[in-house]
Amino acid sequence: MKDNEELNRIHKQVGIWLILCCITIFTIVVLGGATRLTGSGLSIPVMKVFKGVIPPMNQAEWKQAFNEYRSTPEYKKTYESSGMDIEAYKSIFWLEFLHRLVGRVLAGIVFFIPFLYFLIRYFFIRRVIAPSLVYKLILMFVLGGLQGLLGWVMVKSGMNIEYAFIQGHEVHVSPYRLTAHLGLAFLIYAYIVRVTLSIWPSKRPSMVDRSTGPLKSFSWLLTGLLFLLILSGGFVAGTQGGLVYQSFPLMNGFVIPPDYFSLEPWYRNLFENRAAVQLDHRVLAFLVFFVTLVFWILAMRKPLAGRAKVLTHSLFLTVILQVVLGVITLLTFVDKDTMTIFLATAHQANALVLFTLLLWLNFELKSD
Numbered sequence: 001m002k003d004n005e006e007l008n009r010i011h012k013q014v015g016i017w018l019i020l021c022c023i024t025i026f027t028i029v030v031l032g033g034a035t036r037l038t039g040s041g042l043s044i045p046v047m048k049v050f051k052g053v054i055p056p057m058n059q060a061e062w063k064q065a066f067n068e069y070r071s072t073p074e075y076k077k078t079y080e081s082s083g084m085d086i087e088a089y090k091s092i093f094w095l096e097f098l099h100r101l102v103g104r105v106l107a108g109i110v111f112f113i114p115f116l117y118f119l120i121r122y123f124f125i126r127r128v129i130a131p132s133l134v135y136k137l138i139l140m141f142v143l144g145g146l147q148g149l150l151g152w153v154m155v156k157s158g159m160n161i162e163y164a165f166i167q168g169h170e171v172h173v174s175p176y177r178l179t180a181h182l183g184l185a186f187l188i189y190a191y192i193v194r195v196t197l198s199i200w201p202s203k204r205p206s207m208v209d210r211s212t213g214p215l216k217s218f219s220w221l222l223t224g225l226l227f228l229l230i231l232s233g234g235f236v237a238g239t240q241g242g243l244v245y246q247s248f249p250l251m252n253g254f255v256i257p258p259d260y261f262s263l264e265p266w267y268r269n270l271f272e273n274r275a276a277v278q279l280d281h282r283v284l285a286f287l288v289f290f291v292t293l294v295f296w297i298l299a300m301r302k303p304l305a306g307r308a309k310v311l312t313h314s315l316f317l318t319v320i321l322q323v324v325l326g327v328i329t330l331l332t333f334v335d336k337d338t339m340t341i342f343l344a345t346a347h348q349a350n351a352l353v354l355f356t357l358l359l360w361l362n363f364e365l366k367s368d
Contacts, residue, residue: 010121010129011199014137017114018196021140024106025189026352031099032182033348036237037341040092041173042074042158044100053104055097062086065093073161074171081169103151107144115141136195143188147181154181165238165272175238175271182234186227189352190359197363215299216365222291223358229284230351235271241278242333242344251279285326292319308364315357322350 035041045068056062066089069075075084115137122129157163157174165172236242245251257275269276296316304312325347334340 007130010118011133014118014129014133015196015200017118018192021106021111022189022192022196022356024102024110025185025192026349028099028102028106029182029185029189029352030345030349031095031102032185033237034341034345035095035099036178037344038092038095038336039170040095040099042072042155042171043069043089043092043096045069045072045155045159047152047155053101055093062090065089069093072159072171073164074158077166077171078169103148107148111141111144130199133195133199136191140188140192140195143184143191147184147188150177150181150184154178167240172238172240175235178238179231179234182237183227183231186230186352186355190355193356193359194363197360215295215302216362218291218295218298219358219362219365222288222295223355223362225284225288225291226351226355226358229281229288230355232277232281232284233348233351235277236281239272239274239277240335241274241281242330243335244274245278246330246333248327248331251275285323289319289323292316305364308361311357311361311364315354315361318350318354318357322347322354325350 044065056065063086066086069089070080079088118129118137119134122134154173154177157177158171161171163174163177165175245257247253251257257279259275260273260279261269262275263269263273270280271277292315296312299309299312325343329340329343329347332340332343
């Protein structure tokens with residue numbers, strides 16, 4: 001009995017820590033979106049694991065950082081002709097620096113120090129933590145390292161013309177690598193949320209009967225569709241797809257824009273053609289909304305437990321908000337405009353809220 005109480009106590013400590021990790025990941029994702037929208041992502045072309053924690057402290061260091069940026073394709077193609085100075089460079093430096101700093105805080109303080117503490121407790125003090133949980137924590141550590149590596153690989157794509165995404169006089173990171181970086185962030189977040197829910201000491205009420213079982217499959221289908229929608233949003237962001245066809249519900253009077261298949265070979269349009277990625281994102285958004293509506297109607301006819309019912313209502317309201325934010329962002333989108341950045345960042349943040357609600361709901365619908 002005492003061992004069970006001790007196990008619950010330790011697992012609650014792990015759960016609180018993992019919730020803090022989720023909050024930090026949420027912040028990183030939102031900052032990453034803002035970094036992309038402001039064109040700040042390539043402002044720091046070198047990776048300084050330890051020295052990068054401290055920003056330039058004097059004019060000489062700012063000049064060195066600026067000179068490093070001036071050697072990049074983005075500066076040469078986008079800003080060299082306009083004569084960007086150090087003060088203008090600082091405006092794009094700070095957001096990317098903050099994004100990386102929060103990533104380092106997550107890796108080095110929020111995650112790694114407690115991770116070592118719980119490992120030491122397990123291997124050298126007392127094996128109170130369940131072995132399966134230890135393995136899951138180790139997997140989180142590995143995935144976090146891969147995410148950091150993928151983030152740098154993404155940035156490096158913007159430093160190489162062969163892999164960069166070129167639009168007119170602008171150089172961007174590869175939309176493929178950007179979307180992979182975003183997708184992995186959501187998968188890591190989902191894994192941590194799932195583990196947290198599974199270990200949190202809670203007297204979760206069971207379903208009234210097993211007739212609600214099909215809802216679980218339906219909710220997982222909805223989760224998969226939402227994840228596809230998030231990935232498509234990555235390609236919209238990576239290609240700046242929001243800057244074309246800024247009308248709704250039609251795209252400048254077209255159901256399917258005439259330049260949907262303007263690239264060769266045809267499959268490149270799905271990932272690199274701004275008109276195509278925007279239409280695909282719209283279609284997936286409508287599909288997610290429709291499936292959520294059907295799910296909500298079916299769920300209201302089932303004897304759901306209290307939290308499951310609250311989560312279902314919250315899910316429906318959040319998906320409505322997500323559609324509204326998406327439409328308003330599209331109709332008012334101006335590249336690097338303050339209001340645009342706020343709306344688009346809110347749209348991305350709400351997507352993660354929606355994702356969180358679905359993950360939690362999936363857990364609550366689990367039949368005992």
